[in-house]
Amino acid sequence: MCPQEEEAKLKWISAPLPPLPPPEEAPSRAQSSDPAADTKAAEAEVAAQGGQETIEAAVDQSSRRNSEAETVAESEAPAKSDPKAKTTKAAGKSKSSSKKAGPKTRDGAGPAESSQGDGEVSLQFVVACGNFGHVWDSKTGAKKFELKHNDLVNHACFDPTGQRILTTSVDKTARIWDAKTGKQISKIKLENFGTRGNWDWSGERIATCVGKGVQVWDASSGNKLAKFKANDTTYFASFDKAGARIVIGDETGQARIFSASGGKEQMKVTHEGAVFGCCFHPSGERLLTCSGDSSARIWELPSCKELAKMTHEGLVFHAAYSPDGDKVLTTSADRKAIIWDAANGAKKVTVESSGQQIWYGGFNALGTRFLTGAKDKACRVWDTSNGKEVLKVMHDGPIKSVNFSP
Numbered sequence: 001m002c003p004q005e006e007e008a009k010l011k012w013i014s015a016p017l018p019p020l021p022p023p024e025e026a027p028s029r030a031q032s033s034d035p036a037a038d039t040k041a042a043e044a045e046v047a048a049q050g051g052q053e054t055i056e057a058a059v060d061q062s063s064r065r066n067s068e069a070e071t072v073a074e075s076e077a078p079a080k081s082d083p084k085a086k087t088t089k090a091a092g093k094s095k096s097s098s099k100k101a102g103p104k105t106r107d108g109a110g111p112a113e114s115s116q117g118d119g120e121v122s123l124q125f126v127v128a129c130g131n132f133g134h135v136w137d138s139k140t141g142a143k144k145f146e147l148k149h150n151d152l153v154n155h156a157c158f159d160p161t162g163q164r165i166l167t168t169s170v171d172k173t174a175r176i177w178d179a180k181t182g183k184q185i186s187k188i189k190l191e192n193f194g195t196r197g198n199w200d201w202s203g204e205r206i207a208t209c210v211g212k213g214v215q216v217w218d219a220s221s222g223n224k225l226a227k228f229k230a231n232d233t234t235y236f237a238s239f240d241k242a243g244a245r246i247v248i249g250d251e252t253g254q255a256r257i258f259s260a261s262g263g264k265e266q267m268k269v270t271h272e273g274a275v276f277g278c279c280f281h282p283s284g285e286r287l288l289t290c291s292g293d294s295s296a297r298i299w300e301l302p303s304c305k306e307l308a309k310m311t312h313e314g315l316v317f318h319a320a321y322s323p324d325g326d327k328v329l330t331t332s333a334d335r336k337a338i339i340w341d342a343a344n345g346a347k348k349v350t351v352e353s354s355g356q357q358i359w360y361g362g363f364n365a366l367g368t369r370f371l372t373g374a375k376d377k378a379c380r381v382w383d384t385s386n387g388k389e390v391l392k393v394m395h396d397g398p399i400k401s402v403n404f405s406p
Contacts, residue, residue: 138391163178196209205219211234240284254268269287321363335352359374377394
């Protein structure tokens with residue numbers, strides 16, 4: 001690897017910088033009451049998210065946070081991790097050994113509370129951590145299999161049918177796997193390490209963020225269909241439901257919308273910090289973005305008028321709509337994941353990790369549960385209605401992404 005590639009690799013999320021100390025020696029920030037101190041402490045981690053410029057942009061915004069927070073409806077106190085919630089460990093595969101279901105605490109093998117309850121749909125979820133995509137059974141809490149890359153995996157997600165999984169990695173590949181068996185179906189060689197990757201709503205195309213650009217590929221043949229250039233590192237790309245548009249978020253603070261088949265920029269919205277996440281509302285009439293400026297925002301399309309601003313006390317790493325488009329989930333360096341009303345930006349539910357940044361999150365197919373993945377090595381499943389933790393699975397390192405199957 002040439003020096004330039006190595007520098008680029010370190011700039012993104014390829015490794016938490018500096019390396020975490022052993023768990024028993026790791027200093028905890030859980031007791032900190034100073035958001036500014038937490039943001040400063042997060043700088044080493046955020047360097048992997050978007051470079052020093054992103055950190056400085058976020059810190060420049062810290063003086064505005066108090067006034068911005070006043071514009072957002074107050075939430076109930078953050079829900080804490082439930083000591084009675086089911087816990088499993090990624091080191092070694094779990095096996096179901098008890099016939100009784102319930103949120104019993106354990107180290108290893110009994111059944112976990114179903115992450116779905118009545119009307120269960122999402123039977124699996126996938127976690128990107130280390131050199132693997134880890135696939136878990138969301139009903140039993142058992143680990144099903146691992147999807148192995150040759151270097152760190154930055155993102156993993158299911159296709160719209162739940163039959164395939166896409167992973168993108170620092171090993172400069174995007175790979176598609178059978179979601180039932182874990183067998184690799186195909187591999188796409190990328191120009192540089194892959195940050196994020198996403199399916200279109202039909203499952204026929206995938207988009208990969210690679211360096212200062214995004215490529216769109218045919219999911220079956222692996223042929224490149226389109227390429228989009230950015231002015232700086234790209235962090236996220238997603239399609240609208242019709243498959244006609246693609247939105248790309250990058251280090252410059254812009255989320256730009258293009259025709260998905262290629263062509264000129266159609267419109268854009270701008271943050272004061274790098275855009276780490278962006279996605280269309282299911283109707284295609286709104287756009288959701290999140291940024292290093294400590295905010296997530298909802299924009300009207302095609303006017304690009306800002307409709308709502310949802311503020312954290314730290315960088316906002318990810319934002320996602322619920323399947324029905326009524327709710328928004330955000331995850332942040334302030335250790336919180338918050339569910340908001342998508343109509344007016346009011347807080348509905350707040351949960352908190354054990355003193356560590358939450359890097360990613362997402363809803364299940366019914367919107368009744370949501371996942372979070374954090375630097376504390378834990379993937380947690382929460383009840384959307386009340387923020388109660390119902391399942392926790394531990395991994396061997398910080399978690400880069402988490403996604404339910406549809």
